[in-house]
Amino acid sequence: MAKWKIDPDHAVGEFTIHHMMVTPVHGQFNSVSGSVVFDPADPGNGSVEVEIDVAGLHTGVERRDNHLKSSDFFDVDNFPKMYFRSTRIDVVALHSCRVTGDLTIHGVTLPATFEVRFLGPSSFYDDELKRRYTTFGFRATATINREDFGMRWNVEIENGGSMVGRYVDIVFNAEVDLEG
Numbered sequence: 001m002a003k004w005k006i007d008p009d010h011a012v013g014e015f016t017i018h019h020m021m022v023t024p025v026h027g028q029f030n031s032v033s034g035s036v037v038f039d040p041a042d043p044g045n046g047s048v049e050v051e052i053d054v055a056g057l058h059t060g061v062e063r064r065d066n067h068l069k070s071s072d073f074f075d076v077d078n079f080p081k082m083y084f085r086s087t088r089i090d091v092v093a094l095h096s097c098r099v100t101g102d103l104t105i106h107g108v109t110l111p112a113t114f115e116v117r118f119l120g121p122s123s124f125y126d127d128e129l130k131r132r133y134t135t136f137g138f139r140a141t142a143t144i145n146r147e148d149f150g151m152r153w154n155v156e157i158e159n160g161g162s163m164v165g166r167y168v169d170i171v172f173n174a175e176v177d178l179e180g
Contacts, residue, residue, distance in 0.1 A: 001046065004136065004176035006034045011174035013052050013082075017146070018165035020157055027068070029082075031056035036176045038089075040121065040136070043097055048086040050172070055080060072153035073146075079107045087111075095119075099140065105149040114140040114172070133177055140172040 013029040031053035038046030054076045059065055069076040086101035095118045103112035119137030126133060146152075146168050155163040 001037055001039050003179045004036045004038070005179050006032060006036070006050065007135070007175045007177050008033055012172075014171040014173070016169040016171075017167070020163055021159070021161040021165070025059060025064075027057060027059035027065075029054065029056050030058060032172075032174065034084075035179075036136075036138075043118070044089045044091040046086075046089055048084065048089075048099055048101065050084040052082040053080065054082060073151045074106060079105075083109075084112070084114075103144070105144075106151055108149045110148055112142055112144060114142045114170075116140045120175075135175050135177050137175050138173070140170075142170045144168050144170065 008031070011032040013032055014026065015028070016024045016026050019025045029052045032050065034048070034050035036046065036048050054074045055069065057065055057068055057074065057076075059068070068074055071078075081104075083104040084101055086099050088100045090098045090100075092098055097116050097118075098113055099116050100111060100113045102109050117139045119139060121134055121136050123132060123134045125131070145166055147166055153164070157163055
């Protein structure tokens with residue numbers, strides 16, 4: 001079975017959460033690494049490992065980024081990384097699968113399931129390095145409850161709602177390159 005490395009130049013973890021119950025706020029993590037072990041002819045028989053550097057969080061607003069990195073949310077000083085390690089892969093269609101595994105955020109590990117769509121493969125020859133590259137792309141999506149991971153900070157607002165939404169939509173886009 002082939003081992004594929006996540007290309008850090010072509011991988012990003014994105015999230016969306018509601019602010020004051022009305023406005024979706026988007027952010028991303030740009031420092032992503034990991035590997036995928038799979039056979040394109042049998043994608044259900046493989047594994048996925050992803051590591052994200054939480055300090056790479058970026059929403060476009062420095063004040064918000066600093067608050068998200070603080071002990072109110074990710075607590076990057078004590079929990080600098082997030083991890084996902086698959087425990088099961090179920091093929092659901094020709095180019096998609098459901099990947100279940102252990103997601104660790106803020107020091108809490110819980111089961112999570114991502115809907116994954118395969119994009120690719122693609123190949124190219126690098127004239128400078130004199131090497132052929134084979135690449136697959138993946139797009140994985142999930143929704144989690146941030147409070148389940150110990151991130152409970154919030155403020156009640158006048159309409160009876162809360163400042164920060166409970167549910168977070170996650171999108172992970174990555175290219176993986178065949179090792180070797």
